[in-house]
Each structure stands twice: as structure tokens, then as C-alpha cells.
Amino acid sequence: ISDVENLFINAPGNQQIPLREVANISYEPGPVQIQRDNARRRITIGFNVRSRDVKSIVTDIQNIIAQRVSLPAGYYVTYGGQFQNLEEANQRLSIAVPVALFLILVLLFFTFGSITQTLLIFTAIPLSAIGGVFALLVRGMPFSISAGVGFIALFGVAVLNGIVLLAEFNRLADNGVTDIRERILLGTRVRLRPVLMTAMVASLGFLPMALSTTSGAEVQRPLATVVIGGLISATLLTLVVLPVLYSYFTREKNLGATAAIPKVVAVLIVGLSLATANVAGAQPTVSPRRVTLQGAIDEAIRKNGAMRVAQYGVDVQRALARGTLSIPKTELSVSRGQINTPTVQDGVLSVSQRLDFPAVYLLQRRLARERVGSSQRTMEIERNVLVSRVKSAYLKFQYANGKRRMLQRIDSLFANLDRSSRLRYEAGESTRLESVTSTTRSLQLKNLLEQNRADIAIAQTQLQVLLNSPDVVMIADTTLVPTDMLASLDTIALGSNPELAFLRQSLRVSQRETSVETSKLLPELLVAYSRQSFRGSQTIDGVPRQISAGERFSFYQLGVALPLFSGSTRARIAAAKVNENIVRSQLELSTSTLRGELQMLIQQYMKLRNTLHYYQEQALPQAALIISNSDAGFKSGDISYMQHLQNLTLASDIEGAYLDDVYRFNQSVIDIATILGIP
Secondary structure, three states: OHHHHOOEEEEOOOEEEEHHHOOOOOOOOOOOOOEEEOOEEEOOOOOOOOOOOHHHHHHHHHHHHHHHOOOOOOOOOOOOOHHHHHHHHHHHHHHHHHHHHHHHHHHHHHHHOOHHHHHHHHOHHHHHHHHHHHHHHHHOOOOOHHHHHHHHHHHHHHHHHHHHHHHHHHHHHHOOOOOHHHHHHHHHHHHHHHHHHHHHHHHHHHHHHHOOOOOOHHHHHHHHHHHHHHHHHHHHHHHHHHHHHHHHHHHHHHHOOOOHHHHHHHHHHHHHOOOOHHHHOOOOOOOOEEEOHHHHHHHHHHHOHHHHHHHHHHHHHHHHHOOOOOOOOOEEEEEEEEEEOOOEEEEEEEEEEEEOOHHHHHHHHHHHHHHHHHHHHHHHHHHHHHHHHHHHHHHHHHHHHHHHHHHHHHHHHHHHHHHHHHHHHHOOOOOHHHHHHHHHHHHHHHHHHHHHHHHHHHHHHHHHHHHOOOOOEEEOOOOOOOOOOOOOHHHOOOOOOHHHHHHHHHHHHHHHHHHHHHHOOOOEEEEEEEEEEEEEEEEEOOEEEEEOOOOEEEEEEEEEEOOOOOHHHHHHHHHHHHHHHHHHHHHHHHHHHHHHHHHHHHHHHHHHHHHHHHHHHHHHHHHHHHHHHHHHHHHHOOOOHHHHHHHHHHHHHHHHHHHHHHHHHHHHHHHHHHHHOOO
8 A cells, every 4th residue: 555655746836745645544434336327326135035925035035125115215136037027028928929919819800700619729828827837837837938938839839630621510511411429430430640740749759848957947847837727638638629619509500600609708707817808799700611623513504594584585495396386367257148039048158277388387387496405505605704794703712712822931930030120220230221121121011912812802892792602602622723624535526515605506597497497388288168158039940948957068168379479488588598607607707716816825734834844843942042042141140131132022912913823824724724615
């Protein structure tokens, strides 16, 4: 300390004096380090926690300080470290858990399209929570943040068992198993192994974490314990409780769906202990009806208005065909007084009938049959067009669903890239342009998803209109895969085209009409029968005789009507032949046009088939490889952000182009089948 006392300092006048002349120098106790927060001194007291949870220890400390410690004015105690992290994590969990539950509920509804079945599967969450809490209790573990995260993971895995089981029940119901008990027994027997495997895979995967004693075990053990215990209880109770609830509420649904949904909600209220009054008061909604492509075609043929109109046309021609034997009206006449003398008067009763030449009736009958065939060909054209429109609407529905799945997958990739870009920008490792670019790309994908949602609604409405169905219609086959031709390209011919068949039938009708008009040049026949009577007195052979009306004389009349003035008839015959030539020319033109369209469609089909082969064999595997390698390279820092963005864009463009080509390929198959008349 003497060295410090003898230190020289500068005084006014450039003189140097020892420090002991102006200061008292001595040893005194003081703080080793002074810390400040917001210009306030802070003293930190740290300790470690073992065999107890942080929250209970902090609660004890707060009670002791409140009872035994009196702090001076301006002094206060705050609690940080792990306790502060716990409080902040609890706040985040209070948001994350309801959001996770809500998302699970929404995804279940999108999967099954029924509130009742969604809530039935949702019962797996309280059943799994029971096992998670009990497992923590058995192992003597307090609730912690890692345990809360474990509950979130548990809820997502627990519903898988319900999905597997209920999907099997629905499949059996669609296959005609109407008895609920038989459906449950058969479904649980078939799905027992998948249900057990679903739970065992996750449980065995978390078992090393549950038994861990190394560094980080305090975080791993609560999470794994919750998942394993919850899955055990959820699996056991799902195999028992879910079939019982399904049997009860399915039977309730058959009697009246209005009472079933509030009961399901009541079960969830008891299990979750949440305030779900709004859900309990929800009204039942009509679940969408799923149809296969063939089912949609059959239903459209039965219900579509165009098919009913075409059938009415056939019925009209069949009704007209029954009246082809058109005989003129029979003439009945009575005359009196042709012979009128002072002594005798006569009376004549006549019946006459005109008849066409017998060949005319035969030709008219043939014409009527051809017209019935023409109306049937018209109905086949309507059927062919309707089948094509239903196939196109179904394909558009599949395309919209496939595009949505692709956009969601790409959106997740770019969402991760956007988060990474923001973090890099906040850490000063990238520019603002990089962050803005990734955000813009993510927003663009969100907009495409909204447009896709509208496309799905449009396709659904179009299919519903074609089926003439008041129900909400969903497609059963949501995966868009390439469909090949039903027939070989070598055997393709236009012989079954409905339009050409109609024109050929129209040509036969025109020929029959010409024959009928020509037959009108044949003579008509006249058949008549008359009975004549005389009344009065008359001398016959010199003998006077009184004649009464009962004595009648009969005579017959046969005649032929010849068309001596046939100019108008011959004009109609000439017009019929011209119309016959018109129909023949239309047939030739349509045949040539359709043959050209068919060749173009076949070329389009071959081009797209080769393109799809290229995508399946080369482009798609390369796109997957680009995504995986680019993601790994970006995380390791081997490639830049712009390179990673370009790689993701290239891979997404490949997937989008493949989906578009599958849609065009399937549409070309539909167009070829429409031209060929293949149902």
C-alpha cells in the first residue's frame, strides 16, 4: 500500500506531489463485481435444484421472504433463470396446446368430413392424457415444459389409432356391411395389428429417452414418459371405448343425428375438462358423400336432366311407331229418293274405305323403326357427352386435390426457408433482399393455395351439378395418377363413335323417307259396300205386289285411285333424295374430321406418355434429390441462399409440370374414349 501512497500526481503549476498528500489510502472490504440492470444495482444469488421442481422451490422461497425478510425501501426480489424460462414457456404452452388441439380437430374434419366421426376420434386425446398424467405420477416426475411438449406430441400420435380404426369401419360400411355389431367386430379384428403397431413403434422409439441418465436426461425423461404412458392408455381404451361410442352414436345417427352430436361433445367436456359450450351447441351438418368415378357416371346417367330429355325423345318415337298403320277415315252414307215414283221409293246405306297400297304401310313401319333408332342414337350421343363431362369434372377434382397437396408440400419447404432467412437477417448474416425474397415467395404460395381452394370448390360444384345431386359430393379417388387406354392403339377405330352412328342412322332415315315418298306414286284402293231397299207397290209379272223396307239388295264396289297429277309428289321425292345426299355428305365430312381429331389426340397421347415416362424415370427422382441435397447443403453452409432458392424453385417447377402433364394426359385419354364411344 506504500507504493500506492507514493504515487505522484500532477498538481497546478506543473508540480508533482505524492498521492498521500491529498488522499487517505487504506484497505477496506467491498464488492468484487458490481452489476447493473437499467441503471439499478443487481445482486445475483444462484443455486441448483435437485430432486424437486423449480416452481415449488420458488414458491417456498417467496413464502419465507414474505414472512422473515424485511427489505429496505427501493429493494425488491425477482426470480429469473429456469423459473423465468418456466413462466415464459407456460405462457407459450397456453397458446400452443389449444392451437394444436384445434388443428388436430380441423384436420380430422377435413379427413372424414363428419363432425360426429371427428369428435369420436378426438376422444383419443383425453384417453391419452389420462395415461400421460398417470405415468408422470408413477415415476414421481413433476409437470415440466418438456412434459408439456410431450403432451402435444402425444395428442398428435394418439389420434392415429382412432383414424386407423374408424377408417376401417367406414370402408366396411361402404362395402355393404350394414350390421353395426358385425362391422365393429370385423373392423377391430382386422385393424388390431395396425393399432398395436402404431402405438408400439412410437413407444419403443421413446423408450431409450425414458430410461436415459446421461446429460440432458432431465429434459428427455418427462417427454418420453408422457408419450409412452399416454399411448398405452390411449391404445387400450381406444380398442374398447371407441367401438362402444361408434356403435352408440352410429345407432343414434340412424335414429336422428340431432341428438348424437351434443352427446359426443359432452363426452369431450368430461374428458378434457374444457369449456366447450359453443361446440356443444353446434348443429349437425350433412357429411359429404364420396363417390367413385364409375359410381358418379352411373348416378349421372340416372339423374341428369339431359338424359331424361333424350329418353323422352325415344319414348315419343316409340309411341309414334305404334301408329304407323294410318288408315283414312271410313265413310258412311245414307241416301233416299234416287228412285222416286208415285208408287215406289228407294233407300241406300253405303260404307266405303280408301286404303293405301300395302307396300306403303310396310315402308312407313320401317321408317318409324329407323326414327326410333335415330332417337336412341341421339340418347347415346347425350350419354357419351355426359360421361365425358363427368370424367373431366372428376379429373379436375383429382387435379385440384393433387395440386393442393403439392402446394402444401412446397409451402412447407419455403416456409422453413423463410424462417431461416429471417433468422439470418436478424443475426446480420444476410441482406434485407434475401429476407424479402423468401417472404414474397411464401406469400405467393399462400395466394396459390387460396386459388386452389376456389378451384376445388368449382370442381365440386361442377360434379354435383352433373350428378343432379342435392348432397355435397366428394371424390373417393383423390390421387391423380396416369390412366392408360382401355384398348390398344392398333385396334382403335371410329366404328363406335356415337355421332357417326347417329349420322349413319340419319342416312337410313333419309333413305326410308325417300322410299315412303316414292311409294305415294302407287295407286290407292277403294272398297265400298251398299244395301238398297224399295218401298211401295209394283206389278211384277202382271201381279201387283207390295214391297217393304225389309227386302234389300246388296252390291259391292272396288276402285283404284291413280296419281295422274304427281308433280308435287315427285318434287318431294327429289327433295328427299337431296336431303339424303346432304346427310351422306355430313357423314363423310364428320368421319374425316373425327379421324383427323383422333389422330391428333393419339399423337398428343403418345407425346404426353413419353413425357410422363421421362418425369417418372428421371425428372422426379432428380427433383427429390435436388431438394434433399440442397437443403443439406444450405444448412451446412456449402451453398448460398440464392442457390438454395433456385434449387427449390426448380424442383417445385418439375413437380408442378409433372402434375399438369398427368392432367393433360388423362384428359387426352378421356377425349380419345369420347371419340371412340368407349364408356
